[in-house]
Amino acid sequence: MERSRKICIVPHCFLNANSKVEGPCRYKAILKPLVYALIERNYGIIQLPCPELTFYGMRRWGHVRNQFDNPYFRKHCREILEPIILQIKEYEANDYEIKHIIGVNGSPSCGIDVSCGSNSWKGEISQIENLEDLKKDITYDNKPGIYMQEFMQLLKEDGIEINFIGINEKDIDKYDFDKIL
Secondary structure: OOOOEEEEEEEEEHHHHHHHHOOOOOOOOOOOOHHHHHHHHHEEEEEEEOOHHHHHHOOOOOOOOHHHHOOOHHHHHHHHHHHHHHHHHHHHHOOOOEEEEEOOEEEOOOOOOEEEOOOOOOHHHHHHHOHHHHHHOOOEEEOHHHHHHHHHHHHHOOOOOEEEEEEOHHHHHOOHHHOOO
């Protein structure tokens, strides 16, 4: 049987929701509509490592883009992306095509088109008098999350062009995968 020779790179949490920050999740294990769409279209799937899990572990709070926008987190992102870049090069050198890199719109690390941010989201959480006011300060800005920003830069440095797709998991039923994949 012939291989499809096409591959899609997906965020860690779309194949393993258990890696997400503790709390409610929109899906139990995998983001089935997306994963099933990839399977139906004969894509091989590469799962990215989760930068938040590998940096902070499971017992972390939710963060915003501004907290990740520092040289330590950026260096961590580059380090865990290095093996992915090598895989991409190896596949492409052997006539495979990495068709898409999918990200989590709204995520401070994995957003493609949108990421959440806040200039006020910092400090000792036990000292915050009104957490609701702090949550109101969160904005959704039209820029990639820090991890995806570093991924885009690494690809650019190597002269590799791959289509990035931002998926909003809240609106997963609105996507026409025939058009975007």
